[in-house]
Amino acid sequence: MNYNFLWLPVFNALPELARAALVTLEVSVVSMVIGLGLGLLLCFARRSDRRLARWPASVWVEVARNTPVLFQIFVFYWGLGEFGLFLSSYVAVVSALAFNTAGYMAETFRGGFAAVPETQLKAARSLGMSFIQANARIVVPQVIRAVWYPMTNQFVWVILMSSLGMLAGLRELSGETQYFNSRTFRTFEFFFAAAVIYYLIAKLVMLGARIIGWRLFRGQPL
Template identity: 55%
Template sequence: MSTYHFRWQQALAALPQMLDGAAVTVGIALLSMAVGLVLAVALTLARTSGNRLAGGLAAGWVEVARNTPALFQIYMAHFGLGAFGLHLTPVAALLCGIAFNNAGYLAENFRGALKAIPDTQTRAARSLGMSSFQAFRLIVMPQMLRIAFLPTTNQMVWAILMTSLGVTVGMNSDLAGVTQDLNARSFRTFEFFAIAAVIYYLITKAVTLAARLVAWRLFKS
């Protein structure tokens, strides 16, 4: 019976490469969140607009994003769109897949937050001469974002973890991709993936703690 010999020194020597991959992971997650937030606001407005076509399309987006695997969404961006002649790079496919997923979940969070805001606030803003758009932008949206802030933080954590699915479409510059390449060259599976798991954990904990600090500073009143 063979015994596995740990070689942590060899794995730790590759830590700078893994940290570079971690920076790519965070960058993709942040960009996907930025795109997802913009799309989520648009989806929320469409679902609450009263327009049946816009509301139906937005509701369909949310249903697909929330009820199909994130891996499926990334595959559709990379392989599915290729069937129509649109070939995305692994980075672009990963970004599109995660942003699509983020938009669906965030739109539902925002819709729930909107329901918590009394309609009287919009009516009061309109009585002061504001347009519907001004009332939403200046009165409703700040409250909506405040209520949905912590759920949005959870989605950011999920986006960071979803970037690891990029290896399935050939992504090799993020943390999961770098770790996979290092493992393929050295076969030190436990060491490399254990270190990667610790890095993922530290990143997500840092995001969570930073969000709590921001929430305390912004919403302590």
């Protein structure tokens, strides 16, 4: 093995890689927030007695969960252009990740709602709360507690899947790594550094989620 490791270009590029890592986090956070909101709406729609609400939500969930994320990014970035709707790489990647996250979180939320006894909702309604108030104040907080760690895992998954954004021209961490690789041809060094950064981000997110979960649900079984 005659390969000579050369780490100086990586150290020189660390500021740019750090900025790209922030783009990765930004894309992931925005996608996750939108995905959580849409996932909750899809969950309610799938639990509805109305077919007009249930069927479109079911189609969304099935497509999101059973097609590759890369395919979804391509649809948002290139596919919509066939219909005259051109999205920037940033918006396309965020839209695709949010679309995918909503599908997965809809099923996660559905499991969370199933874990909360229906008597909780009935008791809240009997005390004079409206349906929305009962869900917002009584049911949803218990659902959040039940899905906290699956939701954290989903966020880590979104962070890792955001790396596919490089194929749509997004200069996030993987895109920036590929850019420097094409200029220096130090493939192993740059992608090893990127892998370490992804690993650290994922571990920090998991640690932060554990701390927040402990603070929010202290004394309550998770």
